[in-house]
Amino acid sequence: MEAASTIAEVRERVGAWRREGKSVGLVPTMGYLHEGHQSLIERAAAECDRVVVSVFVNPTQFGPGEDLESYPRDFERDLAKCEAAGAALVFHPTPEEMYWPDRSTTIHMADISEELCGKSRPVHFDGVCLVVAKLFNIVTPDAAYFGEKDAQQLLVVRRMVRDLNFPLRIVGCPIVREADGLAKSSRNTYLSPDERLAATVLSRAIRAGQALAESGERDASAIRGAVRDVLVQEPLADVEYVEVVSQETVRPVQRIESPVLCAIAVRIGTTRLIDNFFYDPAA
Amino acid sequence: MEAASTIAEVRERVGAWRREGKSVGLVPTMGYLHEGHQSLIERAAAECDRVVVSVFVNPTQFGPGEDLESYPRDFERDLAKCEAAGAALVFHPTPEEMYWPDRSTTIHMADISEELCGKSRPVHFDGVCLVVAKLFNIVTPDAAYFGEKDAQQLLVVRRMVRDLNFPLRIVGCPIVREADGLAKSSRNTYLSPDERLAATVLSRAIRAGQALAESGERDASAIRGAVRDVLVQEPLADVEYVEVVSQETVRPVQRIESPVLCAIAVRIGTTRLIDNFFYDPAA
Helix, strand or coil, X not given: CEEECCXXXXXXXXXHHHHCCCCEEEEEECCCCCHHHHHHHHHHHHHCCEEEEXXXXXXXXXXXXXXXXXXXXXHHXXXXXXXHHCCCEEECCCHHHHCCCCCXXXXXXXXXXXXXXXXXXXXXXXXXXXXXXXXXHHHCCCEXXXXXXXXXXXXXXXXXXXXXXCCCEEEEECCCECCCCCXXXXXXXXXCHHHHHHCXXXXXXXXXXXXXXXXXXXXXXXXHHHHHXXXXXXXXXXXXEEEEEECCCCCECCECCCCEEXXXXXXXXXXXXXXXXXXXXXX | CEEECCHHHHHHHHHHHHHCCCCEEEEEECCCCCHHHHHHHHHHHHHCCXXXXXXXXXXXXCXXXXXXXXXXXXXXXXXXXXXXXXXXXXXXXXXXXXXXXXXXEEEEEXXXXXXXXXXXXXXXXXXXXXXXXXXXXXXXXXXEEEECCCHHHHHHHHHHHHHHCCCCEEEEECCCECCCCCECCHHHHHCCHHHHHHCHHHHHHHHHHHHHHHCCCCEHHHHHHXXXXXXXXXXXEEEEEEEEEECCCCCECCECCCCEEEEEEEEXXXXXXXXXXXXXXXX
């Protein structure tokens, strides 16, 4: 496995693979990798000849007062995990390599970025779109792999790829969980031992909502109520949102008649955690 | 030469060329081709194995009250000109093929889109960026060819390519003029015979400004004054702007100390025409 910190190095490496007729997969990450990321890399390695993992804490997707500075970083450990999962190249640029001081191009995602996390993180998805578009153009992959954990991000990236005609496939991969159900997240490291115990309430709430949907409940408010009933039992949990939205429009639905996403955001202490399930009533 | 109206056909054709190791050039146009476009196609054919010409009157780059509906169209004549100039494929999609009804992704160009034409056409360059980004992703060319006649568009596209890391070269090509100096433009067809005569004032004004710059004048207001002095002699000419801007920032300069663009926009009757010259004091 190799590592590259410049765009030129990545292009040279990928260009050489292309001349050999190799297919290329991309796994964009912000580093501090966990088993969720590893599952993306393993999936990419199973489907593509060569896998590029980007490790870049992207400043444009953090809003004022968010955790850009404190976001956890451990590049040496990330390298070992990438290699173990089957990556061929790790791209770890500096912010200066990625962004010109006089950059003037932005990408805006309307509509589907406005609900859920978009409400409390108004610049987040535009920043995601910008860095993902750049990575697509730098790596020119055949496929890019994103976790379903960041469900709205996955839907936003799919929409950008569709609207701008990026010539690649987006592959969504299932949430990877701890033994007690907590969705793997780099931000779990922020949790104190008490908060770590309390954080299991998210996955218990999600399971309750999912069970109700699978039992045939089609009233979205009943699903939201069931999820909320679990969350409010945890004194350390401060609920930001519990929503059932259309997978297509990312707008709240009354009745579940087409594929939906049930998504929650909850603060445990000062740490903001998210979890979700996708549900298709026709499946 | 072939013609394609769907994105899938273009991808199939370009994919086949790629497998044969061919390089690909793209010439994006709005059709109603003239010798200016033909010079772009010929340049692309000289530098690339295969040339794709897109013919698409892009609705997203027209503002309310602009000439989207009346913009001249003659696809059969365009096909003949493309073939004569050496194109291998003409891509002529419908608006429905290019834009999803629920599209939610936009590209915004700040700063360098705000002066010159950006003042009177506030949505124009965002629309140009959107369609050009889509064409880049559909055709995946090695190089794309743009006329210097649309000077701000050329600078905007270069900036977008730089900021979003599109993996291709942008080639700017010189203005092609009628025998009497008028810059070739599809919109010249709007001019009545009297207006057509009056329209020569643009190129005479540009020549006056260029001669002054080449004689060593470094005061931008003197250049603007010389250009304006010519324009005001034509009673049918209504000046929208005469500006000398930095090629890098597209902001007005006082003194010419780095590469500049001197650009003008003038209405002759109801027809809006533009012209310009690039000048580098170090060249």
